Amino acid sequence: AAILQQLREEGVADMNKELTWPILPQRIAVISSPSAAGYGDFMNQIQNNSYGYKIYTVLFPAAMQGDQTEQSIIHALDRINRHEELFDGVVIIRGGGATSDLNSFDSYPLAVNVAQFPLPVITGIGHERDDTVIDMVANTRVKTPTAAAEWIIARMHEADTYAVNLSHTISSEVRNRIDREKQTIQRTASTLPLLIERLILGEKHKTGLLTQQIKLALRAVIDSERNKLDHTEKTVRLLSPQSLLERGYSLTLHDNRVVKSVAELSPGDTIETIFADGKTTSRIEKNRTFENKIKNIYG
CATH class of the missing domain: 3.40.50.280 (Cobalamin-binding domain)
Incomplete structure (x- = not known):
């Protein structure tokens, strides 16, 4: 002690x-x-x-x-x-x-x-x-x-004994984990076709919307260009010689060239006068009356 x-x-x-x-x-x-x-x-x-x-x-x-x-x-x-x-x-x-x-x-x-x-x-x-x-x-x-x-x-x-039990526990846990993962994979596999189908439908819907948008955009472009063409056509029509003729003007040609001045003509020349509804041929004579008429025509 x-x-x-x-x-x-x-x-x-x-x-x-x-x-x-x-x-x-x-x-x-x-x-x-x-x-x-x-x-x-x-x-x-x-x-x-x-x-x-x-x-x-x-x-x-x-x-x-x-x-x-x-x-x-x-x-x-x-x-x-x-x-x-x-x-x-x-x-x-x-x-x-x-x-x-x-x-x-x-x-x-x-x-x-x-x-x-x-x-x-x-x-x-x-x-x-x-x-x-x-x-x-x-x-x-x-x-x-x-x-x-x-x-x-x-x-x-x-x-x-502890090692053996631990081994069994680990094996059991691994098997359980594998089973859980298999179930997860099976659930995923069963839902995958539906998910793919939904994805495809979603993409089709997007494609349809995009196609519709493209069509609307093209129609707008076409309409805009058509309006431009109509405006150009009207402008051309208004400025065309035929339009001028229909408004009462006439066109005089000498040797297939437009006569712009009396000075371009001489006695004996043959001219062609174009109206809206037809044309006529004339000869230039040397007399005052004719000259005066020409002057009256061309101002």
């Missing part, structure tokens, strides 16, 4: 308990006596587990009873600590024995080493009713070496 109180006051009593084991604790450093029956039980359970899990162990030999127990285990912990990255956790196990043999596991130096060890520690000292100080500061305490092996196997099986 005094040792535990000292460890609590130093703030290290629960340090190892606060460490988390890996999901798959496959690399285990074992501190035990190679000849201990408990070590044999532990290895038999690990190597012949019913699930066939592969668990790698490395033995760090140590005296598990007698005066050398404390320093021997601390030395083994130091060796493991130098290769910390190679292991997932530490198991300290021994077989049965007299209760007096547990005194070495109640020492402060050993307890403070276990409490502050950077890897989680399992203790399986081999006594059902007796708890040692290192049992109380270790991450996990079991009664026997066989129980320590079963704890590791059980954790492996827990992870294995």
